Amino acid sequence: xxxxxxxxxxxxxxxxxxxxxxxxxxxxxxxxxxxxxxxxxxxxxxxxxxxxxxxxxxxxxxxxxxxxxxxxxxxxxxxxxxxxxxxxxxxxxxxxxxxxxxxxxxxxxxxxxxxxxxxxxxxxxxxxxxxxxxxxxxxxxxxxxxxxxxxxxxxxxxxxxxxxxxxxxxxxxxxxxxxxxxxxxxxxxxxxxxxxxxxxxxxxxxxxxxxxxxxxxxxxxxxxxxxxxxxxxxxxxxxxxxxxxxxxxxxxxxxxxxxxxxxxxxxxxxxxxxxxxxxxxxxxxxxxxxxxxxxxxxxxxxxxxxxxxxxxxxxxxxxxxxxxxxxxxxxxxxxxxxxxxxx
Amino acid sequence: xxxxxxxxxxxxxxxxxxxxxxxxxxxxxxxxxxxxxxxxxxxxxxxxxxxxxxxxxxxxxxxxxxxxxxxxxxxxxxxxxxxxxxxxxxxxxxxxxxxxxxxxxxxxxxxxxxxxxxxxxxxxxxxxxxxxxxxxxxxxxxxxxxxxxxxxxxxxxxxxxxxxxxxxxxxxxxxxxxxxxxxxxxxxxxxxxxxxxxxxxxxxxxxxxxxxxxxxxxxxxxxxxxxxxxxxxxxxxxxxxxxxxxxxx
Ligand code: SF4
Numbered sequence: 001x002x003x004x005x006x007x008x009x010x011x012x013x014x015x016x017x018x019x020x021x022x023x024x025x026x027x028x029x030x031x032x033x034x035x036x037x038x039x040x041x042x043x044x045x046x047x048x049x050x051x052x053x054x055x056x057x058x059x060x061x062x063x064x065x066x067x068x069x070x071x072x073x074x075x076x077x078x079x080x081x082x083x084x085x086x087x088x089x090x091x092x093x094x095x096x097x098x099x100x101x102x103x104x105x106x107x108x109x110x111x112x113x114x115x116x117x118x119x120x121x122x123x124x125x126x127x128x129x130x131x132x133x134x135x136x137x138x139x140x141x142x143x144x145x146x147x148x149x150x151x152x153x154x155x156x157x158x159x160x161x162x163x164x165x166x167x168x169x170x171x172x173x174x175x176x177x178x179x180x181x182x183x184x185x186x187x188x189x190x191x192x193x194x195x196x197x198x199x200x201x202x203x204x205x206x207x208x209x210x211x212x213x214x215x216x217x218x219x220x221x222x223x224x225x226x227x228x229x230x231x232x233x234x235x236x237x238x239x240x241x242x243x244x245x246x247x248x249x250x251x252x253x254x255x256x257x258x259x260x261x262x263x264x265x266x267x268x269x270x271x272x273x274x275x276x277x278x279x280x281x282x283x284x285x286x287x288x289x290x291x292x293x294x295x296x297x298x299x300x301x302x303x304x305x306x307x308x309x310x311x312x313x314x315x316x317x318x319x320x321x322x323x324x325x326x327x328x329x330x331x332x333x334x335x336x337x338x339x340x341x342x343x
Numbered sequence: 344x345x346x347x348x349x350x351x352x353x354x355x356x357x358x359x360x361x362x363x364x365x366x367x368x369x370x371x372x373x374x375x376x377x378x379x380x381x382x383x384x385x386x387x388x389x390x391x392x393x394x395x396x397x398x399x400x401x402x403x404x405x406x407x408x409x410x411x412x413x414x415x416x417x418x419x420x421x422x423x424x425x426x427x428x429x430x431x432x433x434x435x436x437x438x439x440x441x442x443x444x445x446x447x448x449x450x451x452x453x454x455x456x457x458x459x460x461x462x463x464x465x466x467x468x469x470x471x472x473x474x475x476x477x478x479x480x481x482x483x484x485x486x487x488x489x490x491x492x493x494x495x496x497x498x499x500x501x502x503x504x505x506x507x508x509x510x511x512x513x514x515x516x517x518x519x520x521x522x523x524x525x526x527x528x529x530x531x532x533x534x535x536x537x538x539x540x541x542x543x544x545x546x547x548x549x550x551x552x553x554x555x556x557x558x559x560x561x562x563x564x565x566x567x568x569x570x571x572x573x574x575x576x577x578x579x580x581x582x583x584x585x586x587x588x589x590x591x592x
């Protein structure tokens with residue numbers, strides 16, 4: 001298991017990645033611009049038109065480095081993952097639990113409750129830091145309403161109802177989201193989540209961060225021997241990594257939302273870094289994307305204490321640890337899935 | 344009843360089993376593997392031992408990287424080194440002039456005329472448990488079955504000590520080895536990973552971060568969640584925040 005979590009993001013279209021010994025050679029216009037030893041890497045994410053040599057794919061597969069191919073906006077298209085012979089027993093258990101609505105619900109409700117708790121923590125934290133009374137009250141009111149959702153989620157024994165509770169919680173949270181933006185720019189006002197396409201800069205930021213998080217969650221599932229496609233909360237849909245999306249839930253507010261907000265509030269990202277296409281879709285320009293990728297990497301390197309394992313770890317490793325804990329729960333080692341609750 | 348080829352288990356699994364049954368299950372049943380410094384060093388040492396072929400040194404033929412298996416005990420693997428020494432001058436000629444295959448046949452034809460000695464390289468120093476001796480003995484069971492010889496002793500070579508330790512394959516060691524193989528076959532076919540029991544050896548275990556021995560097997564997660572949620576619900580704002588300090592991992 002790799003403990004460094006360095007991800008190589010390749011954002012320049014037309015780049016070609018080749019194998020150079022036990023390293024990745026990054027080539028642009030036929031010249032090698034960069035050489036990164038594979039043992040320093042956890043994953044490679046290629047945005048848009050980026051080429052990868054077959055021998056690099058092979059060696060990445062062997063050495064446990066996931067290659068993700070996404071479109072220019074970070075939307076997942078394909079991944080190259082090594083053969084993982086292992087864990088057919090774990091996967092069978094995963095499928096059995098996924099096929100059993102009540103067992104699925106036991107895990108899913110913990111994930112939803114943790115997500116709601118973490119949304120609430122994001123709101124409370126912003127409320128504490130805000131100097132504007134009206135915003136503070138918007139945020140604390142939303143936080144209070146989330147308590148109801150959270151308690152309902154914890155007691156819920158139907159997946160259908162749980163998905164409803166999750167949706168309610170999400171709209172409460174996102175309705176208050178604008179109150180966490182402390183810059184006057186109208187561009188960062190937020191009305192509701194729009195994904196396909198994102199219709200404003202904040203939505204563009206969130207979508208991109210969620211795509212990065214999904215990449216990490218997918219790798220974490222695979223590394224723990226789980227099937228990233230088969231979720232408990234998220235229904236199966238071809239091409240959708242259900243379990244990776246499940247695993248992401250508890251991390252979205254804490255890892256992605258907070259990051260988007262702090263980049264805006266610290267003015268590291270501004271409205272001029274976005275373009276609007278004729279269809280209304282909002283895209284980031286290259287500079288903004290680079291700022292975002294860098295900030296995401298930095299955030300993943302931050303250390304914190306894993307609340308359940310009581311071990312110091314990095315935010316990035318945390319996702320891997322949660323995937324392992326989920327696997328250990330499925331194998332019967334732990335009595336429940338100890339989701340990450342931010343406190 | 345002999346095992347089929349599909350049922351063979353790697354020789355190294357016996358060592359894992361003797362170190363910790365859960366480790367053996369995590370590696371071989373769940374197929375999890377974590378590399379740490381120790382396993383990487385071990386791999387290098389082995390690669391060197393296995394890359395070479397056979398070589399003649401005086402009246403001894405040193406064969407490296409010999410593939411082994413035993414259907415009687417359901418084992419498969421490789422020997423670092425097996426030494427072949429003839430008991431007399433005529434056989435010494437055979438030893439010098441025959442290609443490897445022919446040599447094995449000569450041994451099979453007249454097992455009593457040859458001395459076959461397995462030698463296994465180990466990094467570090469002798470372990471307190473008997474897992475190294477058991478692994479060597481398992482190799483011996485394979486060699487005996489393949490070459491129809493009787494092997495009385497072998498040796499372990501420890502990297503730190505740089506000298507050989509003799510191992511006698513007495514009835515007791517053989518029984519321990521056979522029993523370990525049987526236990527492993529049972530563990531493997533049950534598919535059940537034994538619960539973790541945290542002990543001092545866990546700190547030297549390459550699988551500790553996958554095994555999570557401190558939390559596994561205890562009914563702690565539900566309690567933990569209850570506490571986390573009630574604390575989270577009563578808090579004014581989260582205390583810990585990676586943004587508060589610029590420390591990086
Ligand atoms: S960490 Fe301890 S219990 Fe777990 S496999 Fe290793 S030695 Fe066994």
